Amino acid sequence: CGRELFSWQLHCADIISTVEFNYSGDLLATGDKGGRVVIFQREQENKSRPHSRGEYNVYSTFQSHEPEFDYLKSLEIEEKINKIRWLPQQNAAHFLLSTNDKTIKLWKISERDKRAEGYNLKDEDGRLRDPFRITALRVPILKPMDLMVEASPRRIFANAHTYHINSISVNSDHETYLSADDLRINLWHLEITDRSFNIVDIKPANMEELTEVITAAEFHPHQCNVFVYSSSKGTIRLCDMRSSALCDRHSKFFEEPEDPSSRSFFSEIISSISDVKFSHSGRYMMTRDYLSVKVWDLNMESRPVETHQVHEYLRSKLCSLYENDCIFDKFECCWNGSDSAIMTGSYNNFFRMFDRDTRRDVTLEASRESSKPRASLKPRKVCTGGKRRKDEISVDSLDFNKKILHTAWHPVDNVIAVAATNNLYIFQDKIN
Amino acid sequence: MPRPRGFEQEAPPPAREWPISGRSARRAQRRPFVDAEWRSLAPPRAVGRSSLSGGKLAAAAVAVAEQRTRRAASRVRIVVTKAPTACWNRGSPLPRFSCGLRVGRTGRRDPDNRSLKDTMFARGLKRKCVGHEEDVEGALAGLKTVSSYSLQRQSLLDMSLVKLQLCHMLVEPNLCRSVLIANTVRQIQEEMTQDGTWRAVAPQAAERAPLDRLVSTEILCRAAWGQEGAHPAPGLGDGHTQGPVSDLCPVTSAQAPRHPQSSAWEMDGPRENRGSFHKSLDQIFETLETKNPSCMEELFSDVDSPYYDLDTVLTGMMGGARSGPCEGLEGLAPATPAPSSSCKSDLGELDHVVEILVET
Numbered sequence: 001c002g003r004e005l006f007s008w009q010l011h012c013a014d015i016i017s018t019v020e021f022n023y024s025g026d027l028l029a030t031g032d033k034g035g036r037v038v039i040f041q042r043e044q045e046n047k048s049r050p051h052s053r054g055e056y057n058v059y060s061t062f063q064s065h066e067p068e069f070d071y072l073k074s075l076e077i078e079e080k081i082n083k084i085r086w087l088p089q090q091n092a093a094h095f096l097l098s099t100n101d102k103t104i105k106l107w108k109i110s111e112r113d114k115r116a117e118g119y120n121l122k123d124e125d126g127r128l129r130d131p132f133r134i135t136a137l138r139v140p141i142l143k144p145m146d147l148m149v150e151a152s153p154r155r156i157f158a159n160a161h162t163y164h165i166n167s168i169s170v171n172s173d174h175e176t177y178l179s180a181d182d183l184r185i186n187l188w189h190l191e192i193t194d195r196s197f198n199i200v201d202i203k204p205a206n207m208e209e210l211t212e213v214i215t216a217a218e219f220h221p222h223q224c225n226v227f228v229y230s231s232s233k234g235t236i237r238l239c240d241m242r243s244s245a246l247c248d249r250h251s252k253f254f255e256e257p258e259d260p261s262s263r264s265f266f267s268e269i270i271s272s273i274s275d276v277k278f279s280h281s282g283r284y285m286m287t288r289d290y291l292s293v294k295v296w297d298l299n300m301e302s303r304p305v306e307t308h309q310v311h312e313y314l315r316s317k318l319c320s321l322y323e324n325d326c327i328f329d330k331f332e333c334c335w336n337g338s339d340s341a342i343m344t345g346s347y348n349n350f351f352r353m354f355d356r357d358t359r360r361d362v363t364l365e366a367s368r369e370s371s372k373p374r375a376s377l378k379p380r381k382v383c384t385g386g387k388r389r390k391d392e393i394s395v396d397s398l399d400f401n402k403k404i405l406h407t408a409w410h411p412v413d414n415v416i417a418v419a420a421t422n423n424l425y426i427f428q429d430k431i432n
Numbered sequence: 433m434p435r436p437r438g439f440e441q442e443a444p445p446p447a448r449e450w451p452i453s454g455r456s457a458r459r460a461q462r463r464p465f466v467d468a469e470w471r472s473l474a475p476p477r478a479v480g481r482s483s484l485s486g487g488k489l490a491a492a493a494v495a496v497a498e499q500r501t502r503r504a505a506s507r508v509r510i511v512v513t514k515a516p517t518a519c520w521n522r523g524s525p526l527p528r529f530s531c532g533l534r535v536g537r538t539g540r541r542d543p544d545n546r547s548l549k550d551t552m553f554a555r556g557l558k559r560k561c562v563g564h565e566e567d568v569e570g571a572l573a574g575l576k577t578v579s580s581y582s583l584q585r586q587s588l589l590d591m592s593l594v595k596l597q598l599c600h601m602l603v604e605p606n607l608c609r610s611v612l613i614a615n616t617v618r619q620i621q622e623e624m625t626q627d628g629t630w631r632a633v634a635p636q637a638a639e640r641a642p643l644d645r646l647v648s649t650e651i652l653c654r655a656a657w658g659q660e661g662a663h664p665a666p667g668l669g670d671g672h673t674q675g676p677v678s679d680l681c682p683v684t685s686a687q688a689p690r691h692p693q694s695s696a697w698e699m700d701g702p703r704e705n706r707g708s709f710h711k712s713l714d715q716i717f718e719t720l721e722t723k724n725p726s727c728m729e730e731l732f733s734d735v736d737s738p739y740y741d742l743d744t745v746l747t748g749m750m751g752g753a754r755s756g757p758c759e760g761l762e763g764l765a766p767a768t769p770a771p772s773s774s775c776k777s778d779l780g781e782l783d784h785v786v787e788i789l790v791e792t
Contacts, residue, residue, distance in 0.1 A: 078604070183607075319588070328612070
């Protein structure tokens with residue numbers, strides 16, 4: 001019995017801005033800064049090609065968003081795709097939501113592998129036939145053709161957000177979804193594009209008093225009335241839509257008390273939560289702030305049940321990171337299918353995985369070297385001070401241009417997708 | 433807008449044998465993911481016209497791959513490269529730092545052969561030197577009397593204000609970032625107020641409640657969520673094309689010798705010691721709102737303490753055995769700042785800064 005581990009590296013023309021597996025894991029969608037969406041499909045296991053199972057190949061590419069110009073404010077609206085979320089599959093077609101700063105679009109991706117031949121009024125090449133030449137009628141028949149994947153926009157949800165959309169989340173009822181910007185959260189119905197309901201509004205009456213913004217929001221995976229949103233002050237609010245129409249008052253408030261010994265001018269900035277994700281079970285949620293990942297039990301608001309340090313060695317460099325704006329980087333995090341492991345990105349193309357059961361963690365690097373044949377993906381280590389060992393990297397040598405902000409984990413298998421600037425890495429751990 | 437770019441796939445190396453170990457029914461116990469010994473194998477698939485050698489498997493692979501290529505090609509042109517090293521980040525810009533003060537000293541390389549610009553210790557912009565010898569001496573004397581913590585706090589404050597000013601100039605500022613920076617500025621101001629730092633300078637403001645002095649977010653970052661004022665871009669653009677230094681308007685206020693402590697806040701010489709905290713802020717924001725190239729220059733020139741030395745001091749502090757988490761500025765013991773002779777800025781660096789500002 002062997003262990004086969006695969007990796008693929010794909011180069012994109014633009015910076016990848018979001019990565020998301022669908023519910024089955026067969027499709028992997030990436031969005032980039034140029035407004036394009038590229039979908040990869042996992043190859044079906046095929047007896048004639050036993051070693052190729054599980055490869056991800058390009059399935060469809062389409063331009064989701066174009067740059068726009070807001071004439072009222074004289075501002076350009078970026079076409080960068082901020083988030084992609086798949087809808088659960090209900091028929092042969094696939095649906096996904098993609099959003100830029102202002103507009104959400106519902107895309108339908110469908111396959112066409114048959115075409116009709118034998119039209120009466122048209123020739124095979126499409127030219128209209130002269131009606132006087134038609135002497136007999138025939139019934140068109142369907143013939144197989146080369147597989148073609150089409151993407152068409154089905155709904156466009158626009159003009160509901162004054163500020164930049166940072167999250168979208170599909171509800172477990174499969175009919176509604178939420179979109180969150182810096183100050184408001186709206187609830188949409190997938191069929192209705194001209195109306196949305198505002199369910200959270202933290203905009204103060206006087207903008208001078210603004211000190212906190214919404215950074216991420218997500219629906220509970222099973223309870224369709226529950227959602228959470230995180231803030232720039234490191235707090236998470238859980239809201240129940242049954243309690244009132246406007247969920248400004250939270251049902252639960254999660255905040256870890258600050259450690260007074262580590263207080264600094266940067267404490268608030270590094271406590272700002274960049275991502276929040278429910279576990280698949282729905283019992284836990286995970287938040288990512290600048291230096292750590294925290295796992296919360298939904299039943300305990302006072303503090304997280306687990307805290308994992310991602311790159312604690314950066315704590316002493318916060319001033320430099322503030323200077324070069326890296327301190328504002330928004331890292332995402334993700335669970336594995338069984339909720340036993342979590343993953344998040346770091347700098348220097350490093351990403352970190354934490355095993356919750358064994359309490360072990362590993363740092364890996366997504367790079368060209370890792371794609372060489374037979375090259376093993378070595379665990380990396382960052383040296384924080386003193387003598388640097390042979391394989392270690394010192395903190396000063398880290399490349400802060402190379403950051404891994406977006407990662408995704410297959411919902412069932414041990415397959416991960418890691419976006420490193422322009423490159424997408426897919427790592428797969430297969431047991432033979 | 434034309435979108436000719438596509439998605440490029442790394443081609444596999446030439447044909448290789450796959451371990452045909454067969455699918456055994458026995459599944460090894462799944463090790464925790466973190467334990468997995470990751471091994472990377474380049475994919476053997478053939479995409480398009482690849483260089484795979486013959487064989488049934490290869491032929492089947494080619495057939496499937498061609499089908500997929502054709503399918504994908506109907507949407508976008510896929511560039512297949514033979515050599516794995518063919519296309520590597522070619523032509524795609526890496527994300528830029530938005531803070532113009534990231535400019536570092538170019539040319540120096542650390543042992544890992546990486547430019548300093550890319551690493552942690554990107555030095556801040558070298559401030560324009562005060563120019564007069566007596567001013568330098570005065571500044572030095574002033575520096576000695578002020579604790580380095582205050583200096584560093586001041587530097588942080590200046591850095592934050594400049595970042596907020598860059599907010600004004602960006603097309604669509606990031607609200608979260610603006611709010612976080614504004615909160616940091618407010619924190620510093622609160623602390624400075626509590627310290628009594630400002631009361632010493634402006635006694636008549638002592639009766640003001642601290643809250644009055646706190647700058648509201650709206651003032652700090654007016655353009656972020658309230659479009660007011662002229663657009664800065666044309667102004668900066670002109671400045672850039674005509675030559676950054678020559679076009680910068682001379683500072684309207686007299687460059688009188690300044691209190692290093694209050695230096696950042698004082699724009700006018702005669703009003704130097706009279707200005708209250710609030711008034712000084714107003715001056716700052718007037719400057720910020722005019723949004724012409726000279727205001728940036730003013731902001732830089734008014735700060736005596738070498739901007740980059742914040743890092744030097746911090747580095748120095750971190751180098752000495754501190755195992756605990758850094759406490760930021762508050763955890764630093766007083767240290768003598770580096771001599772201000774190194775604060776002379778090159779015209780070249782100023783050029784660079786303005787260039788960065790114009791481009792952002």
